[in-house]
Amino acid sequence: MSDTTIGLPHPEAVAPPRMLWLDIVNSWITTVDHKRIGIMYIGYALIFLIIGGIEALVMRVQLAVPNNKFVTPEVFNRMFTMHGTTMVFFVGMPILFGFGNYLIPLMIGARDMAFPRLNSFSFWVSAFGGLLLYFSFIGGDGLYGAGTAPDVGWFAYAPLTARIFSPGHSTDYWILGVFLSGIGSVGTALNLVVTITCMRCKGMTMGRLPLLAWIYLVVSWMVFIAVGPLTAAQIMLLEDRTLGSHFFDAQAGGSAVLWMHFFWIFGHPEVYVLVLPAFGFANEIIPVFSRKAIFGYSAMVGATVGIGFVSLGVWAHHMFTVGLGPAGNAFFTFATMVVSVPTGIKIFNWLATLWGGRIHFVTPMLFSIGFLFQFLAAGLTGIMLAVAPFDWQLGNSYFVVAHFHYVLVGAILYMIFAAFYYWFPKMTGRMLDERLGKWHFWLFTLGFHITFDLMHLPGILGMPRRIFTYQADRGWGDLNLIISLGAIFQVIALLIFVWNMVISYFQGEKAGADPWDAWTLEWTTSSPPPHYNFAVEPEVASRRPLWDKKHPNDPDTAYE
């Protein structure tokens, strides 16, 4: 499609005539423009973020005091299942693909993604997966009148998912929803790889690729290798439930542990699929607000590829409590610890980028600095849990819940917030309000630490995850109450964020093409960029093309 040259529209034609709202809806639904698809991905993820957040709140209210009866055990099971599934598949993946879709072609100086129609297909099939999952609240009763939403946990261990233990269709909705999300993910990952490999503008060698694009390249390869097994396992589970096969049916000799392996072969790389784009945002944002080029570009690329490789061989650290034998325990403990080497390289490179820089404490930078501290802490508890004997003690406890929320919220969500504050001006042409942004940051950080720092403690005191309530004499009550109260701060901060986006969209300060004095190609086009991205295909000679343009006396080409 993009082989043919399409003439640029006249400047007069760029300002479209006023459209009816139905035409606007139609133009968004039928769009194949990577920017619009990116924004739809992000919007869709934000809607699911709110839904998943409400589910988390229901759980926190239920757990706030001992012997609580706010919801029934059945509803509680549905809440943690839907919360986990939603946040991973219908918030994390789409929001990261949304930013990737929006930013990658702009950053590499391309007109669009490599396969625009595949892009649209991938978005809609993922979106349909999310709708199918939530339709289970209405349609999950099935023929047997049992269950509504899925209630088997987000990793859906066998044999709980067998037909006898999970009658009705709720688990089938879970399977199909996740399956469709997987198809969409592979489609978008394919598109990203081809775009980054084959559509770089003139002069953009792999050594000059923005680090965010490098990271999306590695992430996309990980999606192929990780999501494939999940898709395969979902097909097997669907066969077990509908055709009477015996993959995970222990009664017929099948193995429940095999499902664990298959799920975590997907599940652990998935964590890195989610966290690597957060690293990518940090790679773009931290240098700009330190007013320095990134420290150790090639080490960053190497570390990214290293994380990608090693993360494919660590899955069974989720299964230490199953009993892997000495060899398995030793291997997976070692492999898991090895991941901390490339991750450590990244942290030191970010610190070295900050070192001696003229740091601007604007909101995206605040979130990035919060990310650095919190990701370090999350990594440290990760190393603790990587030690098999420690994991035997604390596996499946609230310590684990606290650990991975520290990664998912403290690292990933923080960098997503940073990305919003950083690229919102590019997407809408308006700046997000700084004052509200600072309120958002400080309130959210307060709430985050109240909730998730303290959440480690009930885990150490023996509180298992996924319990619907607990007795008063356990001594977990006060901690759980404070943890739940922390959520209030986070909710208020999120409301401020949403309000900020709404008000800034209409009344925010005009951004201009390059509000942050940044260096990558997306800031060379207007904000929001025109349909065709670049009127003239850009040509680059270094990693920071816009720096070269602004400082012709001192271009990066002299040093690279």
Added chain:
Amino acid sequence: MSTHSTIIETDSAEEWRLPDKGLVGMICLIVAEVAIFSIFVVAYIFYLGKSLDGPTPAQVLTLPIVGTICLMSSSITVHFAVTTLAKGKSGLSTLWLALTVLLGGIFLGGTGMEWHELIYEKGLTISTNLFGTTFYSLVGLHASHVAIGLVMLIVAMLFGITGKLESKHAHRLDILSYYWHFVDGVWVVVFLVVYVIGR
């Protein structure tokens, strides 16, 4: 990725060459598919001999020689379809495509007959035992890929018959042929695992 060192930055007159989109896209698709197939193969091998009751592979499976020969040779015929089209001989290319479709069809028909025999005469269904479960899943997954490949080849063939296949389409047909070669390669693995090692 090797472009990094090969392209000379200072010479802007240097031709800016990037890998082919279709080729890279197909490689990505194949990698993702390999991941899916690997899991099914692992499951097959993991459950070898673990069935609680019969029938066992040795009792019911026979080597699908004819089908295998047909599928293997269809890789050669589709290759000729591409090379003849690149030379502009679209009629000959259509003929090679038709032969490919025929060979693929024979393979698929052979699988159908094998399954019919297994189900109705030898009493092996997907729910009989673990062997049935993994056998039908792995072979069925492969057969569904053959079927998808056949649909695409038939579309190309129909374009050839209606005279719309030209040498400028050789590249697209080439990309499609990679998919077909991949499906063939998977069959080599399935054949070895299911019919040679597993029996």
